[in-house]
Structure formats: C-alpha cells, structure tokens
Amino acid sequence: MIKIEYLEVKYGRNPPVLSIDKLHIGPRERVAIIGPSGAGKSTLLRTIKGYVRPARGKIEVMGVNLATARRRERQPVNQRIGVVYQQFHLVKRLSVVKNVLCGRLGLTSRWRSLLGIFSAEDRAVAWSAICEVGLSKKVHQRADTLSGGEQQRVAVARALAQQPTIILADEPVSSVDPAWAEDILELILQVQAHHNATLVMSLHQPDLARRFADRIIGLRDGKVVFDGPPSMLTENSLKELYRGIDSLPLNGAATHAEKDQTRSA
Numbered sequence: 001m002i003k004i005e006y007l008e009v010k011y012g013r014n015p016p017v018l019s020i021d022k023l024h025i026g027p028r029e030r031v032a033i034i035g036p037s038g039a040g041k042s043t044l045l046r047t048i049k050g051y052v053r054p055a056r057g058k059i060e061v062m063g064v065n066l067a068t069a070r071r072r073e074r075q076p077v078n079q080r081i082g083v084v085y086q087q088f089h090l091v092k093r094l095s096v097v098k099n100v101l102c103g104r105l106g107l108t109s110r111w112r113s114l115l116g117i118f119s120a121e122d123r124a125v126a127w128s129a130i131c132e133v134g135l136s137k138k139v140h141q142r143a144d145t146l147s148g149g150e151q152q153r154v155a156v157a158r159a160l161a162q163q164p165t166i167i168l169a170d171e172p173v174s175s176v177d178p179a180w181a182e183d184i185l186e187l188i189l190q191v192q193a194h195h196n197a198t199l200v201m202s203l204h205q206p207d208l209a210r211r212f213a214d215r216i217i218g219l220r221d222g223k224v225v226f227d228g229p230p231s232m233l234t235e236n237s238l239k240e241l242y243r244g245i246d247s248l249p250l251n252g253a254a255t256h257a258e259k260d261q262t263r264s265a
C-alpha cells in the first residue's frame with residue numbers, strides 16, 4: 001500500500017527533515033506515528049498525501065511512485081487519501097453537509113467541481129458519511145457553531161466522502177477536548193475498519209498510540225528509531241525516543257488544566 005525506500009525529504013535547501021531507508025505499510029494496517037515535535041511526523045504524512053515531493057528515494061502509494069510520477073498519475077492516488085487534521089480545516093461558515101461535500105471535489109467532474117454542483121451520488125455518499133459519524137441531526141448547522149469534537153467528526157466525514165483507501169490523521173485529537181479524544185479515535189478506527197482502509201495517524205501521546213494502533217512507528221530527527229507492535233514499546237524505547245525532551249508526553253490526553261493554560265496563552 002505504502003512503500004518507502006531510501007527516502008529523503010527536504011524543505012528548500014535545508015538539510016533533510018526525513019531520511020527513511022525502508023518503511024512498508026500494508027493494506028488495512030493501523031499505524032501510529034509518535035515522536036518529539038519537529039521529528040517529521042507531519043512531513044511524512046504530507047509526503048504520503050503527495051503534497052511534498054521527496055528530494056531522493058522512492059515513495060510508492062497504491063502502486064504509484066509519487067517521487068517520479070506525473071501529476072496525472074498522482075491525482076487519482078491523492079483523491080483516495082482522506083486526511084484529518086489537528087485544526088479540522090473546515091470551512092467555518094459552511095454547513096456540515098457542504099463541508100462534507102468538499103470531500104467529493106476532485107472525484108466529481110472538473111466543471112461540476114468548479115461550479116460546486118454535486119451529483120445524486122455525491123450527495124448520497126456525503127449523507128452516508130454524515131450518518132456514519134453520528135451527525136445526521138446537524139446536517140445544516142454551520143461548522144463554526146459545533147463543538148471541537150463535532151467539528152472533528154465533520155472532518156472525518158469529509159475524509160470518508162472521498163471513499164478513501166488510505167486515511168491519514170495528523171494529531172487528530174490534539175485540539176479536541178480530552179474528554180472527546182477517545183471517542184474520536186474510536187470513531188476513526190471504526191470507519192477505517194468499515195471502509196477497509198489503511199490508517200496512518202500521528203499522535204502526540206504514546207499512550208493513545210499504544211491503545212489505538214496495531215503498529216507504532218517512532219520518529220526522531222526524521223529517522224525511524226522504533227517500529228513494532230505496542231507490546232514492544234517499552235519505557236526504555238520511549239525514553240530513547242524522547243531523549244533530551246523535558247516533558248515526556250507519557251500520560252494519556254492532556255488535562256483540562258493544561259488545555260485551559262494553552263487557551264489563555
């Protein structure tokens with residue numbers, strides 16, 4: 001599904017921020033990427049999505065090497081990758097259903113996309129995605145009037161509207177109330193299983209990675225320093241991964257007090 005070999009990713013003329021010799025992710029795997037801030041987690045997800053072109057090496061996604069493929073070959077791959085972001089990335093003033101229909105853009109014909117006209121199929125897929133995330137009663141509500149947890153559900157529905165083969169989630173629960181974090185992760189696993197998709201998510205808390213992934217990849221300075229099942233992730237491997245970092249994110253979700261501090265900061 002995803003095959004990375006001797007991959008190097010750089011931003012401009014800076015030294016590589018990702019340098020991975022070999023990393024294969026198979027169909028329907030549930031992978032969590034953990035590691036300190038700046039380790040390259042988001043860059044890895046962006047590279048899989050095709051937003052960042054590698055400087056060297058191979059990144060094959062659904063059989064297409066994104067490092068060398070032309071735009072026309074990359075596009076169908078990109079369309080089958082649904083992404084959920086930390087900050088939701090919804091269009092605030094649009095309703096739930098319109099945000100979810102955005103997931104259909106690019107899958108529908110170009111002129112329809114440009115005009116924002118959606119087919120009966122687009123609407124049916126969007127409606128089923130909205131029901132799947134439990135927002136059928138809020139279809140016409142504006143996105144910015146929803147709670148953080150609900151907004152992230154909309155983002156999951158938008159990803160589902162792409163009928164994704166791969167779901168990428170970049171710290172999907174770092175901006176939601178800790179009380180909702182587990183619900184969102186459970187929802188993501190549920191939709192991943194239902195759609196037989198491959199899941200790759202970056203998570204800030206190793207504890208959540210342990211509980212919600214079957215395979216954990218530890219990144220540090222752009223390199224894979226851990227790759228294995230949660231049972232192999234020992235306290236020592238965590239110490240090594242977060243070496244030199246003052247506060248280890250070892251416990252579950254952030255506390256309410258921490259959230260309040262970040263809000264008032």
Ligand code: ADP
Pocket residue numbers: 011017035036037038039040041042043044
């Ligand atoms: P993480 O998601 O693990 O925190 P990132 O992938 O965001 O890490 O960043 C990896 C490294 O790449 C960091 O050193 C960061 O400063 C750098 N970086 C990320 N995005 C850009 C960018 N758009 N331009 C230049 N450098 C970047």
Ligand code: MG
Pocket residue numbers: 041042043170
């Ligand atoms: Mg990041």
